[in-house]
Amino acid sequence: MTSKHFPDVSRDTAPQDIYRKIVSEIDDGVIGIDAGGIIRLCNPSAERIFGWEYGELLGKPLDVLLPEHLRAFHAKLVSNFFAGAGEARYMGARTAEIVGLRADGSEVHLGITILKTSTTSEHMMIAVIRDISERISYQRELLRLAQTDPLTGLLNRRAFHESFAARMAHGEPAMSSVALLDLDEFKALNDRYGHDAGDEAIIRFADILRQTIRSGDLAARWGGEEFILFLPNTSSQSAVAVVERVRAAFADAVFGWRRGGSGSLTVSAGIVTDRIGKGGLDAAVARADIALYDAKRGGRNRIVRIRDPQDTVAMSADH
Known part of the structure; x- marks a missing residue:
């Protein structure tokens, strides 16, 4: 030297x-x-x-x-x-x-x-x-892979929980909404056109979800054909507006299947709006799941919202 x-x-x-x-x-x-x-x-x-x-x-x-x-x-x-x-x-x-x-x-x-x-x-x-x-x-890529659903690129369930906890650590919103969304007739789609068609539907829906929700919203693939949204500082009415944009955009999407034919698909959603604190996510998801079940039972392609445990409002596709 x-x-x-x-x-x-x-x-x-x-x-x-x-x-x-x-x-x-x-x-x-x-x-x-x-x-x-x-x-x-x-x-x-x-x-x-x-x-x-x-x-x-x-x-x-x-x-x-x-x-x-x-x-x-x-x-x-x-x-x-x-x-x-x-x-x-x-x-x-x-x-x-x-x-x-x-x-x-x-x-x-x-x-x-x-x-x-x-x-x-x-x-x-x-x-x-x-x-x-x-x-x-390399470490960041490993973390991304651990937190990401490989098919859609959205957060996976564990990462959603971690991201929610991180949001709560910076202060609990006064009022927030949680939405569960589930693709309608998904099993029938797989049975008729194969799992490639099911994967295509999931990927397309994830893309629509990413493009439609607001920058501060949190989205994840919850499992299978089910997705979840956390909408912080969002009233029941505003949450419905966000989810309705997603529902309408997906209903307008046209699919062409490899096994022949084309068509469209729909999604149903359940929304709960409440003061969702650090320990309140699981309870909110459970209530949103009940609302989602009501949407399915009511004819699919619908949004059902719960503003409090005694208040349930159903909306059809043409509300």
Whole structure:
């Protein structure tokens, strides 16, 4: 390693040469800053990770390697670390990510170990940096697959529960609605045209659901041909309006089956509107399921809403 990257801090010795070779050739980046946050040393791997040319980082503030929204927070961390008693620590945790800024403006996910050291004249902080972007991307893909219904791309049941809980953690809405929607005559469709036709119907309905509901609504495939909606801060009347748009759009869709023939399909829905708190989802779903059963029994292609346990209102397709 040349002095441009890593200045001499002691007389050259055989061990020092070994250290220089290790730091120069390892894949991990090594960056050193002084107490003012100025980069005083770096190795080639650090330049590669952050996309800078040879020697360009030296003398620049550490801020050039940080997204703007993280700079003040990071400066406080560095100050506290310099002032603290600890000599080394790993930055980040299982639930947190360290994000750096590349020269081209893109972000890179990092694992960083920091330690304090000294030259003959000043204290320095050394960061050993590893690019973990690929690992983060892989973990996120695994999480997406675990949370997503593979046929429709919607949330699965478990992810719906988790997303609902996350919403409730930020405050319970005064009034919300839960809707269960079930494709009508689905078994007959499978029996007559095959499971490919059933899959096509489910996929088309999921697409309509995504395109029709509002940005703040939560949708999932509940299981089989059944879907669920959580409509926060939504009155009974507004919930019916949302679900009616879904019902009408699906009824208008025309299908052509591989086994021959074409046709359309319908969906029935049950809606419950209440003050649905953290522990109230299961009860709301159970009541929406009763309303859905009433919609099926009443002729299908219908919406039945329950505004409270004693209030049930049924609406046909032409309401």
